[in-house]
Amino acid sequence: MCCITYLCSKKMGKKDKIITECLCKMNELVNTLNEKQKDVLSQAITVHQYKKNETVYHYGETPKHMFCLLSGKIKVYKEGIGGRNQIVRVAKPVEYLGYRAYFANGKFITAASTLEPSCVVKIPLTVIKELILENAELGWFFIKTLCQELGRSDQRTVNLTQKHIRGRLAESLLYLKERYGVEADGYTLSIYLSREDLANLSNMTTSNAIRTLSLFAADKLVLVDGRKIKIIDEERLRQISRLG
Amino acid sequence: MCCITYLCSKKMGKKDKIITECLCKMNELVNTLNEKQKDVLSQAITVHQYKKNETVYHYGETPKHMFCLLSGKIKVYKEGIGGRNQIVRVAKPVEYLGYRAYFANGKFITAASTLEPSCVVKIPLTVIKELILENAELGWFFIKTLCQELGRSDQRTVNLTQKHIRGRLAESLLYLKERYGVEADGYTLSIYLSREDLANLSNMTTSNAIRTLSLFAADKLVLVDGRKIKIIDEERLRQISRLG
DNA sequence: GCAAAGATATGTTATACAGCACAAAATTAC
DNA sequence: GTAATTTTGTGCTGTATAACATATCTTTGC
Numbered sequence: 001m002c003c004i005t006y007l008c009s010k011k012m013g014k015k016d017k018i019i020t021e022c023l024c025k026m027n028e029l030v031n032t033l034n035e036k037q038k039d040v041l042s043q044a045i046t047v048h049q050y051k052k053n054e055t056v057y058h059y060g061e062t063p064k065h066m067f068c069l070l071s072g073k074i075k076v077y078k079e080g081i082g083g084r085n086q087i088v089r090v091a092k093p094v095e096y097l098g099y100r101a102y103f104a105n106g107k108f109i110t111a112a113s114t115l116e117p118s119c120v121v122k123i124p125l126t127v128i129k130e131l132i133l134e135n136a137e138l139g140w141f142f143i144k145t146l147c148q149e150l151g152r153s154d155q156r157t158v159n160l161t162q163k164h165i166r167g168r169l170a171e172s173l174l175y176l177k178e179r180y181g182v183e184a185d186g187y188t189l190s191i192y193l194s195r196e197d198l199a200n201l202s203n204m205t206t207s208n209a210i211r212t213l214s215l216f217a218a219d220k221l222v223l224v225d226g227r228k229i230k231i232i233d234e235e236r237l238r239q240i241s242r243l244g
Numbered sequence: 245m246c247c248i249t250y251l252c253s254k255k256m257g258k259k260d261k262i263i264t265e266c267l268c269k270m271n272e273l274v275n276t277l278n279e280k281q282k283d284v285l286s287q288a289i290t291v292h293q294y295k296k297n298e299t300v301y302h303y304g305e306t307p308k309h310m311f312c313l314l315s316g317k318i319k320v321y322k323e324g325i326g327g328r329n330q331i332v333r334v335a336k337p338v339e340y341l342g343y344r345a346y347f348a349n350g351k352f353i354t355a356a357s358t359l360e361p362s363c364v365v366k367i368p369l370t371v372i373k374e375l376i377l378e379n380a381e382l383g384w385f386f387i388k389t390l391c392q393e394l395g396r397s398d399q400r401t402v403n404l405t406q407k408h409i410r411g412r413l414a415e416s417l418l419y420l421k422e423r424y425g426v427e428a429d430g431y432t433l434s435i436y437l438s439r440e441d442l443a444n445l446s447n448m449t450t451s452n453a454i455r456t457l458s459l460f461a462a463d464k465l466v467l468v469d470g471r472k473i474k475i476i477d478e479e480r481l482r483q484i485s486r487l488g
Numbered sequence: 489g490c491a492a493a494g495a496t497a498t499g500t501t502a503t504a505c506a507g508c509a510c511a512a513a514a515t516t517a518c
Numbered sequence: 519g520t521a522a523t524t525t526t527g528t529g530c531t532g533t534a535t536a537a538c539a540t541a542t543c544t545t546t547g548c
Contacts, residue, residue, distance in 0.1 A: 078398065080406040081488040088398050104391035109399065132384060139383030140376060146390040147348035153397040154322065154332050154354065161404045161447045162324040165535070195496065203405045205536060210497060226496090226544085244325040409505070439526065449506060454527055470514085470526090 022121050032137040044127040048120050056112040063102040065122040072118020076110050087201040160203045163244040169212045170241040172202040192227035266365050276381040288371040292364050300356040307346040309366040313337050316362025320354050331445040404447045407488040413456045414485040416446040436471035
């Protein structure tokens with residue numbers, strides 16, 4: 001991970017330009033702020049480039065910053081029993097991470113790492129908390145986001161516990177399509193996960209993720225080429241997901 | 245379900261007194277408000293008495309009110325595959341329910357019903373939203389609450405998916421103790437759930453909830469008398485929950 | 489280019505748990 | 519007080535899926 005703004009610190013003009021570009025991408029959040037608050041934020045943030053498979057934050061750490069994913073992809077996961085990880089969500093640009101634990105007065109109970117090279121803005125949590133307490137509209141932004149995530153989390157609990165293995169994998173593939181979309185061909189998922197990550201997302205062993213994906217391919221529901229997955233028959237996939 | 249304030253509407257003094265008492269119990273929320281906002285709230289709320297096993301809100305309904313549980317106990321659950329319900333959380337006084345779906349712009353994806361006779365305040369969601377947008381401190385109250393619930397939900401996902409049946413039941417018993425506490429004897433859980441509800445909380449069949457609870461009793465971890473459950477050996481229960 | 493390490497694939501075995509059947513006990517209804 | 523219904527308890531069977539073993543294919547490092 002390297003801090004872009006630090007690297008550019010000797011050419012202040014360029015640094016300011018980078019920060020401005022970041023704030024522009026974070027418009028959904030920034031638009032709630034007045035000029036003074038925008039200034040406070042722009043003084044507080046730093047920009048960082050992560051390589052693939054780098055850790056953004058660790059389980060058990062005390063949260064100091066929240067993260068805004070500007071480009072790339074990040075997985076948020078819990079370390080489960082016997083080294084088996086459970087991916088609880090995947091983030092795409094422009095989404096925010098790492099504030100939940102701080103707002104709930106606790107340490108991180110999840111970890112996060114990049115699935116691809118990613119550009120991330122770090123915002124000190126003390127600054128965000130102050131801004132929320134003086135700006136109700138910003139608070140509302142977080143409330144909406146949290147409510148959506150809580151809904152998704154409750155949904156996931158039932159999906160992962162009650163559906164059979166085929167239903168869980170089908171659900172995950174549809175989830176990935178909904179979150180990251182498809183490439184220009186209209187079929188290939190715009191994310192290349194390892195079978196292990198696919199398994200961790202679907203609450204199954206790696207072997208079973210491989211096996212079940214092969215079965216889906218044999219049934220002509222998907223077309224698999226290494227980590228590229230084309231979703232051919234979305235309707236039947238949806239049906240499999242529904243029926244468990 | 246009957247509306248207490250309506251029943252008393254001819255004696256305005258008594259009605260006002262009831263509303264004031266309610267606002268007093270809701271102090272954690274009400275303390276964030278100024279006098280004018282308190283007045284808006286007190287004009288908007290109604291008080292309702294629910295019998296045991298009454299539905300507070302249904303799956304699929306459009307949310308119009310949020311609920312504040314003043315006394316009693318409520319379960320929030322999702323209808324799963326094949327009629328098997330999954331209890332996602334249980335509420336105790338004084339906690340708030342039914343606002344998530346509205347803030348996320350959706351319909352209820354859970355249902356809620358009383359586990360005991362319960363007194364509930366209904367607050368129109370439009371009123372709460374307006375108050376949040378003009379009062380950052382109230383927004384912060386909801387952010388904190390949501391962050392705690394989201395953490396609990398993520399935790400539950402891993403517990404329910406990765407732990408074995410004994411671990412899941414142990415976890416549920418500890419969860420109930422932590423949420424509702426124990427009676428004067430220091431051991432008996434202050435909530436009497438049916439074996440079916442205990443199963444729905446622990447993601448297992450009713451038979452297995454009964455069987456596993458009997459095993460716990462045989463192992464002298466708990467003492468069971470009908471729906472009364474005494475937790476005898478909390479330390480070992482905690483161990484079983486940890487190890488899965 | 490080759491060795492080493494990691495990811496993917498597939499078959500076999502073991503087991504935890506659901507599903508079902510049925511009995512006993514407790515609660516509710518009349 | 520008796521019948522009907524619901525809840526609780528126990529045993530048996532089947533099966534979904536984890537766990538393990540092993541082979542092949544792919545990537546990485548030198």
